[in-house]
Amino acid sequence: xxxxxxxxxxxxxxxxxxxxxxxxxxxxxxxxxxxxxxxxxxxxxxxxxxxxxxxxxxxxxxxxxxxxxxxxxxxxxxxxxxxxxxxxxxxxxxxxxxxxxxxxxxxxxxxxxxxxxxxxxxxxxxxxxxxxxxxxxxxxxxxxxxxxxxxxxxxxxxxxxxxxxxxxxxxxxxxxxxxxxxxxxxxxxxxxxxxxxxxxxxxxxxxxxxxxxxxxxxxxxxxxxxxxxxxxxxxxxxxxxxxxxxxx
Amino acid sequence: xxxxxxxxxxxxxxxxxxxxxxxxxxxxxxxxxxxxxxxxxxxxxxxxxxxxxxxxxxxxxxxxxxxxxxxxxxxxxxxxxxxxxxxxxxxxxxxxxxxxxxxxxxxxxxxxxxxxxxxxxxxxxxxxxxxxxxxxxxxxxxxxxxxxxxxxxxxxxxxxxxxxxxxxxxxxxxxxxxxxxxxxxxxxxxxxxxxxxxxxxxxxxxxxxxxxxxxxxxxxxxxxxxxxxxxxxxxxxxxxxxxxxxxx
Numbered sequence: 431x432x433x434x435x436x437x438x439x440x441x442x443x444x445x446x447x448x449x450x451x452x453x454x455x456x457x458x459x460x461x462x463x464x465x466x467x468x469x470x471x472x473x474x475x476x477x478x479x480x481x482x483x484x485x486x487x488x489x490x491x492x493x494x495x496x497x498x499x500x501x502x503x504x505x506x507x508x509x510x511x512x513x514x515x516x517x518x519x520x521x522x523x524x525x526x527x528x529x530x531x532x533x534x535x536x537x538x539x540x541x542x543x544x545x546x547x548x549x550x551x552x553x554x555x556x557x558x559x560x561x562x563x564x565x566x567x568x569x570x571x572x573x574x575x576x577x578x579x580x581x582x583x584x585x586x587x588x589x590x591x592x593x594x595x596x597x598x599x600x601x602x603x604x605x606x607x608x609x610x611x612x613x614x615x616x617x618x619x620x621x622x623x624x625x626x627x628x629x630x631x632x633x634x635x636x637x638x639x640x641x642x643x644x645x646x647x648x649x650x651x652x653x654x655x656x657x658x659x660x661x662x663x664x665x666x667x668x669x670x671x672x673x674x675x676x677x678x
Numbered sequence: 679x680x681x682x683x684x685x686x687x688x689x690x691x692x693x694x695x696x697x698x699x700x701x702x703x704x705x706x707x708x709x710x711x712x713x714x715x716x717x718x719x720x721x722x723x724x725x726x727x728x729x730x731x732x733x734x735x736x737x738x739x740x741x742x743x744x745x746x747x748x749x750x751x752x753x754x755x756x757x758x759x760x761x762x763x764x765x766x767x768x769x770x771x772x773x774x775x776x777x778x779x780x781x782x783x784x785x786x787x788x789x790x791x792x793x794x795x796x797x798x799x800x801x802x803x804x805x806x807x808x809x810x811x812x813x814x815x816x817x818x819x820x821x822x823x824x825x826x827x828x829x830x831x832x833x834x835x836x837x838x839x840x841x842x843x844x845x846x847x848x849x850x851x852x853x854x855x856x857x858x859x860x861x862x863x864x865x866x867x868x869x870x871x872x873x874x875x876x877x878x879x880x881x882x883x884x885x886x887x888x889x890x891x892x893x894x895x896x897x898x899x900x901x902x903x904x905x906x907x908x909x910x911x912x913x914x915x916x917x918x919x920x921x922x923x924x925x926x
Contacts, residue, residue, distance in 0.1 A: 441832055445692055448830050582696050584689055586857040609834040609881050613865055620868055633857050 434603045436572040439592045439610035443541045444582040455571045456545040457554040457562070457595065460578035461587045462634050463515045464502070464538030466555040466650040470520040472669050473557075473656035475527035479667040481539040482532060491532045498526070500533040505638045517557075517649045530666075537578035545576060546662055553660035553667060556591060556625075556650065561657040563595065565670070567602040586617075586632040587650075590625060593618025625651045682851045684820040687840045687858035691789045692830040703819045704793040705802040705810070705843065708826035709835045710882050711763045712750070712786030714803040714898040718768040720917050721805075721904035723775035727915040729787040730780060739780045746774070748781040753886045765805075765897050778914075785826035793824060794910055801908035801915060804839060804873075804898065809905040811843065813918070815850040834865075834880040835898075838873060841866025873899045 440449045459465055468479055476498075482488050485508055491497045500513035507514030515535050520526065533539060545551050554562050554575070566573055575595055577588035593614035600606065600615075621628035626648060629635050635647070661670040688697045707713055716727055724746075730736050733756055739745045748761035755762030763783050768774065781787060793799050802810050802823070814821055823843055825836035841862035848854065848863075869876035874896060877883050883895070909918040 441689065442693060444696065445690060445830065445832075448692065580857075582693065583856075584693075584858045584861070586861055589857075589861060607881050607884055608831075609828075609837075610832045612879055613832070613834055613837060613861075616865060616868055617861055620864055631860055633855050636855055 434605045435570055437596060437599050437604040437606040437611055438574045438608040439589075439596060439614050440574055440576045441584050441589060441592075441610055441614075442577060442579040442582055443537070443544050444579075446541075446544055446576060449574050449576075450548055451572070452548040453572060454549060454574045455566065455569065456549040456551050457566070457573060457575045458538065458541050458545060458551055458578065459554050459575060459588045459591050460535065460538030460541065461555055461591045461650055463517055463646055463650055464533070464535040464578070465553045466557050467500075467515050467517045467520050468533070468538075468553050468660050468667060469555050469557040469656045469658065470517050471526060471531050472660050472667070473658050474520055474522070475529075476520075476531045477528055477668070479531045479533055479660065480665060481542045481667065482534045483540060483543050485534055488532050488534045494530075496529050498529050498531045500531060502535045504536060505643075516646050518646060537580060541576055541578040542662065549574075551662035552670075554591065554595060556594070556653050558654070558656045558659060559591075559595060559598070560654045561659060563598045563602065565659045566599060573599065573604065580633065585634060587629055587634055589614045590618050590621055590628070594622070682853045683818055685844060685847050685852040685854040685859055686822045686856040687837075687844060687862050688822055688824045689832050689837060689840075689858050689862075690825060690827045690830055691785070691792050694789075694792055694824060697822050697824075698796055699820070700796040701820060702797060702822045703814065703817065704797040704799050705814070705821060705823045706786065706789050706793060706799055706826065707802050707823060707836045707839050708783065708786030708789065709803055709839045709898055711765055711894055711898055712781070712783040712826070713801045714805050715748075715763050715765045715768050716781070716786075716801050716908050716915060717803050717805040717904045717906065718765050719774060719779050720908050720915065721906045722768055722770070723777075724768075724779045725776055725916070727779045727781055727908065728913060729790045729915065730782045731788055731791050733782055736780050736782045742778075744777050746777050746779045748779060750783045752784060753891075764894050766894060785828060789824055789826040790910065797822075799910035800918075802839065802843060804842070804901050806902070806904045806907060807839075807843060807846070808902045809907060811846045811850065813907045814847060821847065821852065828881065833882060835877055835882055837862045838866050838869055838876065842870070
């Protein structure tokens with residue numbers, strides 16, 4: 431019997447029904463830019479993140495003084511909100527310390543809310559990839575890496591991250607018979623020398639081809655700027671860490 | 679205004695709802711082995727193919743003398759049928775001449791029946807790839823290459839074919855802003871020197887790892903053994919050809 435944990439990659443939220451098994455840990459990936467911003471926000475002082483599916487739900491928190499409200503649709507900050515999903519906004523530690531971030535984005539928060547019904551949910555991005563590999567390996571549970579995509583469609587950047595994470599987990603003894611693991615790993619290998627360049631022709635870069643977004647993309651492709659693992663507890667993402675597993 | 683036709687790749691039947699536009703030509707791909715067998719069957723004398731979704735539907739044709747019944751489930755010929763989806767069975771010209779093939783397979787016939795509601799459907803495989811490129815280019819309509827996958831999941835072999843076909847169509851002036859076109863093209867480029875080897879770790883090869891299947895795989899990866907384009911007319915796939923477009 432093979433006791434090494436199983437690894438799968440789900441390339442779109444619209445395929446998640448084929449993977450849901452009520453036992454695997456789900457790594458939600460929305461590299462550009464939701465899950466990168468989440469990692470930075472918690473690393474830089476946010477106490478918890480409440481991911482909500484709609485702008486209306488986010489607005490219900492409007493007058494709470496401890497809340498920061500963030501909303502992105504179609505790549506842009508929604509009118510009336512102070513934050514979008516630009517990771518650069520979550521590098522200001524003073525404003526974030528001890529507050530709660532209520533966040534809705536086009537794809538990432540949708541994927542979280544689909545997965546959370548029956549699965550443990552953890553947030554992944556290049557920014558926390560090494561810490562995440564250690565955390566998942568130590569837990570030893572089966573893993574499904576779930577790409578948030580773009581409105582249900584396959585997207586290149588999340589798949590490249592899935593490939594990077596898969597390669598590291600397979601190196602730690604995970605096993606897989608999933609073609610999406612193979613394909614994402616091969617795509618990552620072909621691109622890892624210059625991830626930014628490899629996304630030049632991607633649909634995301636074509637949609638949002640202005641300078642500030644390029645700065646965001648560069649930041650989102652940086653490895654290991656954070657060590658905290660955002661995990662979903664109830665309806666909130668909070669910091670977990672490798673150490674905290676031991677005490678559970 | 680860009681008048682070059684648009685190209686998209688849909689990686690799974692379960693994502694087709696995101697692509698359906700009631701105007702594009704759909705290329706259905708099930709390289710291992712349904713659409714490869716269909717190309718060979720029509721090239722070698724079959725008059726028409728009736729793709730049906732269930733074994734029960736196929737059995738309704740059982741006592742017609744002009745019918746050949748073929749059924750595959752989970753990679754194997756269904757008990758009580760004379761044909762499965764092995765392409766080697768469709769290289770015998772005498773038995774096929776002038777007859778109608780009723781066929782049901784795990785994935786390919788399902789994809790056909792999803793797409794046919796609102797779209798022109800044509801069958802693609804490595805066996806007819808060059809003829810197909812000419813046919814699609816001459817028509818000049820938007821194209822969605824639809825991978826049949828495995829029970830809704832992404833599969834490597836169909837994606838590699840989608841990449842091969844995409845690369846050729848882009849070379850003929852098609853345009854695309856679809857990340858699945860980019861990714862499948864890159865995967866194909868990384869594998870084209872030895873497609874058989876590149877599928878060694880794929881889930882399909884792991885499921886069906888016996889010698890006769892390897893012969894099937896080799897045959898399905900051969901390029902341009904056929905020139906006929908199977909197109910859906912009503913509920914039947916019949917031969918079309920580049921020439922016939924001119925008279926329509």
